[in-house]
Amino acid sequence: MSLEPRDAPGTGGLTADVGQERSGSDVARDVAFERDALPWLDDVYRFALSLTREESDADDVVQETFLRAYRSWHTFIPGTDCRRWLFTICRNVFLRSRERQRPTVDLEDGEQDAVAAGSVYAAAREKGYDDLFATLDLAPALRDALDELAEPFRSAVILVDVEDLSYESAAEVMGVPIGTVRSRLFRGRRLLQEKLVTVAEDLGFQTSVQGMP
Amino acid sequence: MSAPARSQLQDLGLSATCAEVLHHLWDYLDEQITPSGAERLRAHIASCPTCRGYESYQECFLQAVSKLRQELGAPESLRERLAERLKGQGCSCWDKVKR
Numbered sequence: 001m002s003l004e005p006r007d008a009p010g011t012g013g014l015t016a017d018v019g020q021e022r023s024g025s026d027v028a029r030d031v032a033f034e035r036d037a038l039p040w041l042d043d044v045y046r047f048a049l050s051l052t053r054e055e056s057d058a059d060d061v062v063q064e065t066f067l068r069a070y071r072s073w074h075t076f077i078p079g080t081d082c083r084r085w086l087f088t089i090c091r092n093v094f095l096r097s098r099e100r101q102r103p104t105v106d107l108e109d110g111e112q113d114a115v116a117a118g119s120v121y122a123a124a125r126e127k128g129y130d131d132l133f134a135t136l137d138l139a140p141a142l143r144d145a146l147d148e149l150a151e152p153f154r155s156a157v158i159l160v161d162v163e164d165l166s167y168e169s170a171a172e173v174m175g176v177p178i179g180t181v182r183s184r185l186f187r188g189r190r191l192l193q194e195k196l197v198t199v200a201e202d203l204g205f206q207t208s209v210q211g212m213p
Numbered sequence: 214m215s216a217p218a219r220s221q222l223q224d225l226g227l228s229a230t231c232a233e234v235l236h237h238l239w240d241y242l243d244e245q246i247t248p249s250g251a252e253r254l255r256a257h258i259a260s261c262p263t264c265r266g267y268e269s270y271q272e273c274f275l276q277a278v279s280k281l282r283q284e285l286g287a288p289e290s291l292r293e294r295l296a297e298r299l300k301g302q303g304c305s306c307w308d309k310v311k312r
Contacts, residue, residue, distance in 0.1 A: 027305070034306035041295075041310065042286035049285070059291045066295055070304055111236050118235040121270055130266060133273035139284060142277060160243070161278040167245060186239055193274060 029073050036082040037069055043163055044086050050158040051094045053147065061097065065090040084165065087173040091155075110179075113186040117193055124197050132200050145195040152176075153188035160185050230257045234264045238271055 044065055048058040069076070069089055076085055124130055146154060152174065159170040160181070167185075171178045234254055240246045241254050258264045292310050300307035 022303075022305070026303070030305040033304065034309050038306065038309055041292070043282075045287035045291065046282070046285050055288070059288075059294065062287065062291060063295050063298055066310075067298055067302065070299060070302055110239075114236055114239055117239075117271075118267065121267055124270075125266070130270055131273075133270060133277055138277040139281065142281060143284075146281070157278065161275060162282050164279065164282075167243070182240075182245070189239065189274070189278075192278070196274075 032076075032078070033070055033073055036076070036078075037066065037073075037086060040083045040086050041066070043083055044090050046162065047087055047155075047158055048090050048094065050146070050154050051091065051151070057097075061090060061093050064093045068093065081169065083163075084169045084173060087159070087163075087165075091173055091175070110183040110186040113183070113190040117186075117190040120190065120193050120197055124200075127201070129197060129200050132197065138196060141196055141199045142192070145192050145199075148195070149188055149191055153184050153191060156181055156184035157188040157192065161189070231261060231264055234258060234261075234267065238264075238268060242268075242271060242275060 041062070045058060045062050048061040048065070049055065052058045052061060065086060069086055072089075076082065121130065124132060146157065149157065155174060156170060159165045159173060160167065165173065167178045167181050170185075171181045174181060176184075234241075234257060237246055237250070237254065241251055244251075246254070258268050289312065292312065296307045296310040299310060
């Protein structure tokens with residue numbers, strides 16, 4: 001299975017149509033681009049930010065992603081998942097900007113992380129934190145914890161848990177097997193939960209829920 | 214199941230079926246396991262307060278992560294720059310990038 005969209009978007013460079021009379025196909029392309037691609041700008045930005053960590057870098061990656069998507073629109077297959085296609089271009093743009101220094105990790109055992117997450121829960125329960133996630137507004141602490149989460153675990157969490165992609169779609173975007181997405185996702189979730197429990201402890205969750213930001 | 218994992222389960226005082234939940238709850242919540250496996254976990258969770266508590270804890274965590282989607286979007290400055298660049302490419306819908 002190809003891990004990249006047909007014709008590897010982001011690699012081509014079609015001539016812009018500036019100054020030329022617009023044909024019917026140009027108009028149809030623009031209509032389709034507006035309808036299928038532009039609604040995903042926020043989603044692509046979040047994914048780009050998860051990759052770059054820097055807002056200014058994310059801006060550059062997003063602009064390049066949409067420009068390449070527009071130029072390569074003829075390679076998008078109508079009816080397929082445009083968001084996934086854009087995520088794939090985004091990742092390609094990011095990797096090229098990093099000279100393809102693709103982060104690598106060993107294939108981890110996802111179940112070890114699942115079991116470890118259970119241990120985190122057991123410890124939290126002993127301390128009275130077991131309703132931590134239900135009680136508190138976790139958004140500020142979660143954002144911080146996600147920022148600190150290492151690649152490629154962060155991408156897996158962003159794509160599956162924030163952007164709600166299937167394992168299969170995330171695997172295509174990340175260019176890895178589904179099992180690798182699972183192991184990275186589980187590691188990311190476990191690390192996030194450990195961090196959140198630590199934050200709760202630091203802020204004295206047990207005795208003062210209101211003390212949490 | 215690996216020996217370290219089995220040891221962790223024993224430390225947690227969990228039964229074999231609780232162990233299945235511990236190993237596969239994320240697969241279950243992500244709808245990545247077989248229907249029969251899901252049914253077995255569902256039945257056990259319904260009858261086990263410990264696993265019910267753990268399921269609730271993990272569901273709340275995943276919901277909290279999912280909510281981040283509503284909180285972060287492309288800044289207006291990015292939208293304006295992208296609109297200008299698309300305009301330069303001859304894209305007629307460039308102004309739709311802005312809110």
